[in-house]
Amino acid sequence: MTVSSAPNTAPKGSAPDPRNQILQFATGYMPAICLHTAAKLKIADLLAAGPRPVAELAWGAGGVNENALYRVLRALACIGVFTETAPGIFANTAASELLRAGTPGSLHEIVLWLADPFHLRVFAEFMHSVKTGATAVKKATGFEAFDYLQQDAAEHAVFNAAMTNLSAWLIGPVLEEYDFGGLGTLADVGGGHGFLLAAILQKHPGLRGIVCDLPDVVAGAKPRIDSLGLASRCEIAGGDFFQGVPPADSYVLKSVIHDWDDARSVAILKNCARAMRGSGGKVLLIEFVIDPGNEPSLAKWIDMEMLAMAGGRERTERDFAELFSQAGLRLARVVRTKSPYCVIEAVKA
Template identity: 45%
Template sequence: MGRRTPPVRLIQAVDRVRAALAGLHRSTAPGNVALLELATGAWTTQVLYVAAKLGIADQLATGPRRAADVAAAVGADPDAVHRLMRAMTSRGALRQRRDGRFALTAVGHALRSDSDGSLRDMVLFLGHPRHWEHWGALLHSVQTGEPAAEMLRGMPAFDYLDTDPEFAAVFNNAMTAASGLANDVALQAYDFSGCRLVVDVGGGHGAVLSTILRGAPDARGVLFDLPKVVEGAGPLLADAGVAHRTALEGGSFLESVPAGGDLYVMKNIIHDWDDEHALTILRNVRTGIAEDGRLLLLEMVLPERASSFIGHMLDLEMLVMLHGRERTRAQYADLLSRAGFRLIRVLPTVSPMSVIEAVAV
């Protein structure tokens, strides 16, 4: 069992304080100094990527160690590893003791491969050379409004993954890591006890659906995704103890979705698509949903005014990689209305994710 999750309002208050302190730092530092700190953010990504690739955090899992010992364990240059670990310390991932040994901080523990809530696989994606190339062409996306990944690869990003198994594995592992970050806390915000048939649209291997079904012991589930995806869902569903209550269906949500569910769930699906395709997906759900049915979207919801919210950066990731975007509450309400739904509420969580609830009309 992990630590008890603090209340949402407390987390939001802490986030506001952190944003205010960051703003105070930027406003009191000379402008060129603050700008330099921002502009070297790409260096930080690569520092964390190399640390994740070498398994630096795993070497510190049992306690503080000297950089030379870590370097010997990972097969890297001792001086360079020492310099890398100093840089990690400057970014808050490590701390250096008076005796010279380095220890993990809470941030550093999240870089371990075996820690609860590990984001090592996400870091390995964000710093991967292929992903690095995509962001290196952000100028193209801003000038044209088109995905840099599509320009560089000559095909849509999801099609490219089919041609590059190594990068596809990195991407899929990153998405699983991201799900682990948000699933439990997002789904804690909603009561699933009265559900009868839950349809997880684009549900991957069933991480979200299994979490829901564990909290709704009388419900059945349908896991819907591309055939090649749902074929690999068995082990996760079995480990969660919900395989006997889950039907697997393969298909494309751009064509149709399984019918008859009283609750449809989509996590990080709509943000992958432009409005035209998002409407197609939502209308397909509206066609299949029971008349008393509800729809839950698990997405980052942008504030109406720009802020320090990480969703603004993810919005650019959608621009660089896909034809998608992050949206505000008003934009989701408009999409849902045009698809035959009414937005009921947006539930914030302690993660950056929100739970958007809508009903069929």
């Protein structure tokens, strides 16, 4: 997660200069904003066929200022995103390739979401979150995140695309490590546009599914489910998961529980436990798990997003066990994957 925006003058193998470290981190929002800018202007897509001069990129990006774009790309190249192959000529690197839209493994949509002007507005109020524990989004917009998104169709589309983008990233590693077969009817609660459930159903032809989310969100799942020929095995259910969830044999919730504080998380989990048919089903959370220690951790940074934006939190294994026990469930196991996401499996207590 660290970005290097200042030169590292420490000799190889020695501890980094702490002044240099602090300056790297203090300027850390600048790389984030430059990444967002490059993704928005589709610079990596313009470089898909090979290196190009910045003048062509500025023109291809809709006529942006050539000198300003040069300086953005030069800065990004110093952290390995794009490379200046000759004066004023840029090419993609493995990292900038990930900014391309719609390519396998792309992070285009998540970059568009994480450093967009809406985020900057919210994080400008971060101190409010730290002083009060409340969300910065409420201070910035007057609304909690999901209520705000209901009213801002353009931002909601950016958010939904980012969630699908993240699902696309983790689905391979999750399907590799966890066997969803034999779960009967699996409801994906807060399932967004159904990307995760569709992939699970495709891998396991014996499974049936229900994508559940707020009515206007889950409407976006229908085209995917239909186009993949899954309509006969997959229902789409609009509703509020605090009011209830549809009856099913098992439940999966990806990046849902981390959005909520403990009381609301327990309410969602209780609704799953209550609606679960039979006693042998599972409630599966696909989430980060915060490990002890000071190792670099994407989860600990996404926890800042939870603090400022969603009002939830990233959790340790023990935190999850506690949530489940309050919801009449029991933590059975945590399955690690090759992505930063884990499958956290619970059964009826």
